Amino acid sequence: MTPIIEAPGETVDPRAGTNEEHRKKLERAWSRPGRIFGFFTATTHTAIGMRYIITAFAFFLAGGIEALLMRTQLAFSNNHFLSADRYNQIFTTHGTTMMFLFAVPMMEGMAVYLVPLMLGTRNVAFPRLNAFGYYMFLFGGLLLYAGVLTNTGPDVGWFAYPPLSGPQYSPGKRVDIWAQMITFTEISALCVATELIATILKMRAPRMSLNRLPLYCWSMLIQSFMVIFAMPAVMVASTIMLLLDRTVATHFVNPAAGGDPLLYQHVFWFFGHPEVYIIFIPALGFVSSIVEAHTRRGVFGYPAMVLALAGTAFIGFGLWVHHMFATGLPQIGESFFTAASMMIAITSGIQIFCWLATIWTGRVRMHTPMYFVLGFIFIFVMGGLTGVMLASVPLDWQVHDTFFVVAHFHYVLIGGAVFPLFGAFHYWYPKMTGRMMNETLGKIEFWILFIGFNMTFFPMHILGLKGMTRRIYTYPPEMGWDNANALATVGAYIIAIGGILFIANVLSSRKTGAPAGRNPWDAGTLEWAADSPPPPYNFEYLPVAAGRYTMWAPAEARAVVTGMRDDRREVLVTSIMDAEPQHRLVLPGSSFWPFLTALLVGGGFVGTVFGFNWYYPTAVAAGVGLIGWFWPKAPRDLRP
Amino acid sequence: MIQKTLDVSELPPFSVSNDDPLWWGQMLMGVIEVMLFAIMIAMYFYIRLSVDMWPLPGDQLPHKLLPTLALVPLALSFPAAWVASEGAKQDNRGKMLAGLGLNLALAGAFLAMRIVEWHSFNFEWKADIFGSVTWTILGLHTADIIGDMGFTLVLFVIVLTGKYAQKQRLGVHVDSIVWYLVAGAWFPMYVVIYWGPTLVGAPR
Numbered sequence: 001m002t003p004i005i006e007a008p009g010e011t012v013d014p015r016a017g018t019n020e021e022h023r024k025k026l027e028r029a030w031s032r033p034g035r036i037f038g039f040f041t042a043t044t045h046t047a048i049g050m051r052y053i054i055t056a057f058a059f060f061l062a063g064g065i066e067a068l069l070m071r072t073q074l075a076f077s078n079n080h081f082l083s084a085d086r087y088n089q090i091f092t093t094h095g096t097t098m099m100f101l102f103a104v105p106m107m108e109g110m111a112v113y114l115v116p117l118m119l120g121t122r123n124v125a126f127p128r129l130n131a132f133g134y135y136m137f138l139f140g141g142l143l144l145y146a147g148v149l150t151n152t153g154p155d156v157g158w159f160a161y162p163p164l165s166g167p168q169y170s171p172g173k174r175v176d177i178w179a180q181m182i183t184f185t186e187i188s189a190l191c192v193a194t195e196l197i198a199t200i201l202k203m204r205a206p207r208m209s210l211n212r213l214p215l216y217c218w219s220m221l222i223q224s225f226m227v228i229f230a231m232p233a234v235m236v237a238s239t240i241m242l243l244l245d246r247t248v249a250t251h252f253v254n255p256a257a258g259g260d261p262l263l264y265q266h267v268f269w270f271f272g273h274p275e276v277y278i279i280f281i282p283a284l285g286f287v288s289s290i291v292e293a294h295t296r297r298g299v300f301g302y303p304a305m306v307l308a309l310a311g312t313a314f315i316g317f318g319l320w321v322h323h324m325f326a327t328g329l330p331q332i333g334e335s336f337f338t339a340a341s342m343m344i345a346i347t348s349g350i351q352i353f354c355w356l357a358t359i360w361t362g363r364v365r366m367h368t369p370m371y372f373v374l375g376f377i378f379i380f381v382m383g384g385l386t387g388v389m390l391a392s393v394p395l396d397w398q399v400h401d402t403f404f405v406v407a408h409f410h411y412v413l414i415g416g417a418v419f420p421l422f423g424a425f426h427y428w429y430p431k432m433t434g435r436m437m438n439e440t441l442g443k444i445e446f447w448i449l450f451i452g453f454n455m456t457f458f459p460m461h462i463l464g465l466k467g468m469t470r471r472i473y474t475y476p477p478e479m480g481w482d483n484a485n486a487l488a489t490v491g492a493y494i495i496a497i498g499g500i501l502f503i504a505n506v507l508s509s510r511k512t513g514a515p516a517g518r519n520p521w522d523a524g525t526l527e528w529a530a531d532s533p534p535p536p537y538n539f540e541y542l543p544v545a546a547g548r549y550t551m552w553a554p555a556e557a558r559a560v561v562t563g564m565r566d567d568r569r570e571v572l573v574t575s576i577m578d579a580e581p582q583h584r585l586v587l588p589g590s591s592f593w594p595f596l597t598a599l600l601v602g603g604g605f606v607g608t609v610f611g612f613n614w615y616y617p618t619a620v621a622a623g624v625g626l627i628g629w630f631w632p633k634a635p636r637d638l639r640p
Numbered sequence: 641m642i643q644k645t646l647d648v649s650e651l652p653p654f655s656v657s658n659d660d661p662l663w664w665g666q667m668l669m670g671v672i673e674v675m676l677f678a679i680m681i682a683m684y685f686y687i688r689l690s691v692d693m694w695p696l697p698g699d700q701l702p703h704k705l706l707p708t709l710a711l712v713p714l715a716l717s718f719p720a721a722w723v724a725s726e727g728a729k730q731d732n733r734g735k736m737l738a739g740l741g742l743n744l745a746l747a748g749a750f751l752a753m754r755i756v757e758w759h760s761f762n763f764e765w766k767a768d769i770f771g772s773v774t775w776t777i778l779g780l781h782t783a784d785i786i787g788d789m790g791f792t793l794v795l796f797v798i799v800l801t802g803k804y805a806q807k808q809r810l811g812v813h814v815d816s817i818v819w820y821l822v823a824g825a826w827f828p829m830y831v832v833i834y835w836g837p838t839l840v841g842a843p844r
């Protein structure tokens with residue numbers, strides 16, 4: 001073990017010069033070139049993470065506007081505000097945007113920003129891959145919206161089932177754009193997953209053994225493994241089965257030549273069910289962080305929490321058939337998936353009880369983030385209850401494809417992910433901007449969102465039970481669905497008001513919020529040891545972990561790392577289990593290549609929407625980009 | 641207050657070994673590829689079980705001779721990749737060049753045999769699902785092989801021109817790891833595509 005010693009003098013490390021000189025050198029090593037060109041060379045995780053967050057939020061707003069359009073159309077019977085075709089495009093774009101362009105990238109972006117700070121390091125393990133992933137996500141989103149704005153928006157639902165989405169029933173380019181947009185966003189998610197796993201396993205602060213890893217980092221580690229195992233399936237479904245059938249006449253989903261549309265459903269949901277956990281597990285991490293800081297104690301039952309997270313991820317891969325109960329599968333199979341689906345309530349339940357125990361035994365401070373956590377617990381438990389109901393086949397047969405299901409998945413998606421996310425925004429905003437958000441306004445936002453949410457989605461349970469199917473653009477008055485729909489529409493506008501207040505709070509607090517300092521919540525994890533906002537190198541001296549909650553450890557127990565060079569981008573690599581320092585690592589600097597490579601590859605992918613042969617120039621372009629990216633630059637030799 | 645410190649100046653600024661985070665990066669990229677192939681194989685069996693005759697009427701089973709022979713250069717490429725990776729760890733230019741060069745030659749031989757073999761297929765991917773799934777598995781794997789050969793070629797050129805240091809050596813090391821996964825993934829796929837129909841596919 002590398003020993004901890006006492007610094008010999010006034011300065012932490014005499015070799016680094018005065019603290020002022022040390023900071024200047026770090027600043028020079030870690031900042032990117034200025035100006036417009038320089039903007040595209042950024043590779044620090046805080047910069048890329050923030051871009052992810054802002055871009056994903058913009059897509060959230062787009063998806064929200066689409067939701068409002070739908071709710072306006074459904075407000076009363078026989079409404080003709082939107083045509084049937086428009087409505088099809090809008091609900092598909094809404095679902096696709098929310099899942100692929102908002103929820104997943106937002107969770108990835110938050111992690112890209114937060115994880116290296118929490119681990120006490122200076123960047124992610126593969127900074128250029130990180131930048132490349134961001135641009136792929138951005139271009140994928142732009143591709144989808146280029147389609148939407150030219151009346152080529154997808155119109156076959158967010159899971160694009162064949163035969164409807166096959167070449168026979170969906171001529172034109174709508175489905176092809178959807179399918180290739182998936183490729184962009186999946187590549188981006190895979191880039192982030194890879195780099196997060198490597199970062200979490202190999203770049204933790206010295207002495208941050210795995211059993212001291214913050215729960216949020218655990219959740220991202222587990223989520224990243226899920227991404228690795230789940231995302232290839234959706235690529236097979238969209239890019240291979242659908243797109244090849246549509247562009248080069250293969251027969252994966254064509255029963256006339258031996259193909260099988262049901263196979264598409266299997267492959268899609270083998271990804272699709274884990275996808276909801278990919279969105280939801282990071283949110284559990286947010287909740288743990290917020291609860292710990294606001295009760296000022298470590299979470300109750302840390303090992304149980306970690307095991308429950310891992311268990312959720314594991315079981316999450318064995319549930320996909322519950323989306324296909326209505327397809328006439330053998331009954332024995334259905335029973336198995338019913339049991340598995342109910343099992344996941346156990347792992348979720350364990351976590352809920354651990355948080356409740358933490359809150360019960362801690363000294364609770366009720367700031368806005370805590371409101372969102374309590375809102376999460378309420379809404380998510382309700383969504384979980386309808387989930388257990390839907391897991392039973394007879395009930396599912398009754399309400400499959402009705403608004404009952406729409407209500408259920410918005411309870412789990414919004415309750416399970418968006419409420420914790422808003423809590424996380426309020427909680428980490430001071431770290432990201434250096435200022436506090438307005439508390440009063442925050443609590444008002446919470447109540448408006450909470451009331452609006454329940455008003456929108458609770459009536460949908462009843463609509464579903466009354467037989468209102470999803471994805472219909474209007475309905476006749478004699479169905480008796482008018483009142484509940486009107487209520488839901490009013491609720492949706494109330495949610496919008498809550499959203500506007502949140503944006504107002506974010507924008508105004510940037511100028512007028514109280515200065516936050518390094519650790520405004522008196523929280524325990526290492527991101528709070530950095531300046532707010534963090535400089536591009538995060539920490540002047542890398543921290544050494546002192547227990548699970550270093551910031552709560554007594555000052556004598558804490559230490560910092562010395563002997564890192566400050567004139568180049570050095571980070572420390574540590575061992576997987578015990579985080580013992582192994583070697584230093586020089587990370588690559590700013591570079592234009594990730595952007596350029598993404599541009600070339602992205603351009604090629606857009607071409608493949610129109611013809612398979614575009615894959616060949618795309619491959620060549622990718623090769624050129626990657627060679628430029630990795631070509632050795634002088635000085636090559638890494639001297640100690 | 642006295643600041644406690646942990647000094648790491650004695651630690652090296654690089655490591656050409658599995659300790660580097662890049663090992664994880666490449667390993668995971670390989671796992672993603674393998675996952676892709678695993679799903680394709682699962683699809684192959686799913687489709688197989690849903691039709692009465694396999695291959696579908698009119699399609700001929702691919703011949704086994706050439707693909708079986710092609711396993712020889714593929715198997716030999718593993719030790720070649722290993723030599724390159726050991727050379728990288730020991731900073732031995734000769735070993736790296738020999739390993740990378742041999743790996744390229746063997747992979748090239750494998751690829752050539754595969755392409756020759758394709759001309760003997762009597763079915764296209766457009767023919768029916770048998771054609772679609774067989775060609776897609778082969779196409780995906782070939783794309784991977786070509787991609788990794790490109791990567792190996794670039795490293796070969798870099799080492800040949802002498803423009804390399806620790807980072808490029810690490811590149812050589814992890815390139816071998818990708819190769820183990822990409823080439824290794826072929827063996828189960830070979831069994832499925834060429835032997836599967838004979839072993840379990842007698843017309844029902």
Ligand code: HEM
Pocket residue numbers: 064067068070071091092094095096098099103156157158159406410413414418456469470471472492495
């Ligand atoms: C902000 C408030 C939101 C409102 C008012 C809203 C409303 C709606 C409505 C009315 C539908 C479709 C109804 C139909 O089938 O005709 C829908 C579908 C959907 N929503 Fe939302 N939504 C909201 C937020 C979200 C969020 C945050 C997510 C995901 C993270 C999401 C994911 C989906 C998905 C996946 C569908 C299914 C689309 C399809 O049928 O293909 N929604 N939403």
Ligand SMILES: [Cu+2]
Pocket residue numbers: 272273319320322323
């Ligand atoms: Cu599911």
